[in-house]
Amino acid sequence: MTEPIIEITGLCKAFGPLEVLKGIDLTVRRGEVVCIIGPSGSGKSTMLRCVNLLEEPTGGKVVVDGVELTDEDCDIDRARTRVGMVFQGFNLFAHLSVLDNLTIAQRKVLGRSKGEAEMVARENLAKVGLSEKAESTPGQLSGGQQQRVAIARALSMNPEVMLFDEPTSALDPELVGDVLGVMRQLADDGMTMLVVTHEMQFAREVADRVLFMDGGYVVEEGPAEQVIGAPREERTRSFLARVLDPVHNAGA
């Protein structure tokens, strides 16, 4: 495979006395799709948020595309433009039209002209199948549409890496497929993706590698087939049993 683009070593994060991450090592190569699974409270979202420093690590090193984000002299705003992020709650700018959501950072941060920014924005809206919604406001869109706009917004910065923090967890079940479809397309196009998700089917089909996290550690990692299909660790097995068949494994 190609060169590493994300290198995380010894990553620790504590909120006061609460240790959420207890030493994470992870290398992601360019073009790789890595899914992170695990029970709630396992630290998977916190880990993802450390990759663009929305959470400041209390220990360890995060290097993205050759830039050490954890270095105090790092221009974090600049570095973040290369790392797109999609949130569980969409977080579209509520006071701006869809088009302005996609162009505002391009213009204010990357210094692109209005014309160029709009061209890039419309390309990305087409990619997520929402060209006709450019003039809508976020409030007029369904959850699934909002999340696709959020993906297009992140893509408009031409990031090297995309982070997804439970992108379908806030959606009605019938809308999940549209968002996963867009993500699958993105993966096929060769985007490097780090995805925190509960969608096991998606992880199995799209991920090159799956990480199972629990209690602030990476408990198990490997190809999707192995981690989801034939987990080695007991903790992974019991988690998967609960997720894949919740009716018969309550409290297992």
Added chain:
Amino acid sequence: MSGKSGLSKRQRAKVFRISQYVLLVAVVVVFAITADWAEIRRAFFDFDVAAQQFPNVITIALKNTIIYTVLGFAFGLSLGLILALMRLSSVAPYRWLSTIYIEFFRGLPALLVFIAIGTGIPLAFKDTHITREVSIMLALGLVGAAYMAETIRAGIQAVPKGQVEAARSLGMSQGRAMITIVIPQAFRIILPPLTNELILLTKDSSLAYLLGSTLAEQELAQFGRQALTSFKSLTPVLVVGLCYLIITIPLSLLSRRLENKFGSGGMTTRGVGG
């Protein structure tokens, strides 16, 4: 009003409501009978006197009231925004300063602030010539800022945290995210209370008389008081009162419309905060 036994709960509520109406009508009737209507009409509704208030009540008094209010509001809003940002700052001394300012000016009657400005500024800055408009703007703005700072702070805090996170994740600095993402949304949220603040300032501008004035500088309240003495009639008070309502009632209606527009889901996004 009585809790007579034998009546159902709904019947008792009905009796209670009817007795309220009866009381209300009785109060109105008593006032109407005891008041000296001829005297009231003579004092308040003297059309000759009313006619003589024009055009000055509009061209001078109403105009000045609007100018003083707008100046004071503009200054107060700017200062209020700065105070709100200080209040939310991570730098502790900024927070302290802002809190002290807000508590200080919210706790004082506006009247005292006007007196302090009127006498204090000429004493403190002898050589500089500060015009009367500037003094009024300062006094109104200093008081208004304390109230507006708290409103703006609440508005900023009402913007979901995810909005800032999204902005930061796109590479915006803290300041840029505040200016382009948070503050515009905060102002939409607080437009109705800010409109109310403008109404309050319109009335507070009546304190401008404390800073002395010639006829050309009079605002509505002072104009009314002067006419009251020179015409020996209460009619100018009525005219001036109507002029205030011409300003404040449309503002009040505007505030209510804004509340309906922005309050009923026009701004909310599904999923945010959910």
